[in-house]
Amino acid sequence: MDCRLDGQIALVTGASSGIGFACAEELAAAGAAVVINYHSHQQPAEELASKIARRGGRAIAVGADVSQEADVAALFASTIEAYGALDILVANSGMQKDAALTEMTLDQWNAVLQVNLTGQFLCAQAAVRQFEAQGRRPQSKALGKIICMSSVHQVIPWAGHVNYAASKGGIMMMMQTIAQEVAEKGIRVNAIAPGAIRTNINKEETEGAAAKEVLKLIPYGRIGAAEDVGRAAVWLASDQSDYVVGTTLFVDGGMTLYPSFRGNG
Ligand code: BGC
DSSP states (O other), rough: OOOOOOEEEEESSSSSHHHHHHHHHHHHHTTTTEEEEEEOOOOHHHHHHHHHTTTTOOOEEEEOTTTTTHHHHHHHHHHHHSSSSOOOEOOOOOOOBBEEEEEHHHHHHHHHHHHHHHHHHHHHHHHHHHHHHHHHOOOOOOSSEEEOOOOGTSSSOOOTTTTHHHHHHHHHHHHHHHHHHHHHGGGEEEEEEEEEESSGGGHHHHSSSHHHHTTTTTTTTTTOOOOHHHHHHHHHHGGGTOOOSSOOEEEEETTTTTTTTTTOO
């Protein structure tokens, strides 16, 4: 199966660490030129750009807060300035600010919704405008591709994380609605819903003794690696998935399969 992305331009938001970092790395390995967006951690983003260049690829690091419209406009302008077009958006930036419902501040609620949901809305909007403005490109069957980074928590309620779960549930309906709206233009919009992927966001749950508890929730028996998600992103961005529109691809080792029902049927 040929998932090559040679000559295509990909923008990955929140790519200075974790899942975004792996998506950028895998997209570059598949031949795409990559814009590595970061918010506060410039150094790892620049290091990834250099690493990709050493391997013969093309990448730049660009800072932007995706929850701010002006920043998003500047991010897309930098992308076009550097590479002249955009074929793939991976709207990945996300964060957790966990608290019990009665403890959660409005700032914690707003911060997570603004980055996780509004950030994806602003980036998807800018990407669709760009795809339409540039028109068809020979490198890809679709006019453009958008991958929204969701979570298993778009369907699994998560006590103590109401802001995060609400943002991911919102991403599911936002993704489907945008997909329905822009498919006739030739734009494919899909989502990836990762499960427990070992990154900085969930260090406490996925390392040491706590990892054992998380593993009970994963039928496949291992905590995910960011590359598991990166490879899924490459497939969803490639022509191999050309008929996949408005779908969420769960990359979760079976976490959404009601694992507590095992052995109790
Ligand atoms: C969260 C992680 C968590 C995983 C499974 C992800 O969306 O960001 O912290 O480990 O879902 O619960």
